Amino acid sequence: MVDVLTPEQRRRNMQAVRGQDTKPELVVRRIAHRLGLRFRLHRKDLPGRPDLVFPKLGVALFVHGCFWHLHRCRYGTVVPATNAAFWDTKRHENAARDRRKAAALRRAGWKVRVIWECETRTPERVERKLRTLVASRPGPITSLPTRRRPIRSRS
Numbered sequence: 001m002v003d004v005l006t007p008e009q010r011r012r013n014m015q016a017v018r019g020q021d022t023k024p025e026l027v028v029r030r031i032a033h034r035l036g037l038r039f040r041l042h043r044k045d046l047p048g049r050p051d052l053v054f055p056k057l058g059v060a061l062f063v064h065g066c067f068w069h070l071h072r073c074r075y076g077t078v079v080p081a082t083n084a085a086f087w088d089t090k091r092h093e094n095a096a097r098d099r100r101k102a103a104a105l106r107r108a109g110w111k112v113r114v115i116w117e118c119e120t121r122t123p124e125r126v127e128r129k130l131r132t133l134v135a136s137r138p139g140p141i142t143s144l145p146t147r148r149r150p151i152r153s154r155s
């Protein structure tokens, strides 16, 4: 597939991929927060420094850029117009590293989940995924944490 971004967009995209606090991450954090989920960011003591870690749920969550991490979507399968071989190598190295880190996390007892950048364009989809995490938590508690909104008394 031909690159869907202009060279300028691609350049900015490349600059953003390595950084923390990217927009897709912020989308996921905001929704996780709204759902009342407790999480930590970029825990250095865990393989791959997961973007969000939900200790109570035992979940390590990555928010991956589609291009950079080779998502099988229209953004992840583009071939840049310039330096195609270079980016191809980089992206495959990234994907291989992702697999290694995910395996290491699983060996350490974590559930590994990925939310893709393209999914963050649809907040409802992110919310569904996060609710699924909660539903699959180990132990007897299967509901979401209590909402902050005060509960009216029944009378």
Ligand SMILES: [Zn+2]
Pocket: 066, 071, 072, 073, 074, 075, 076, 116, 117, 118, 119
């Ligand atoms: Zn994607």
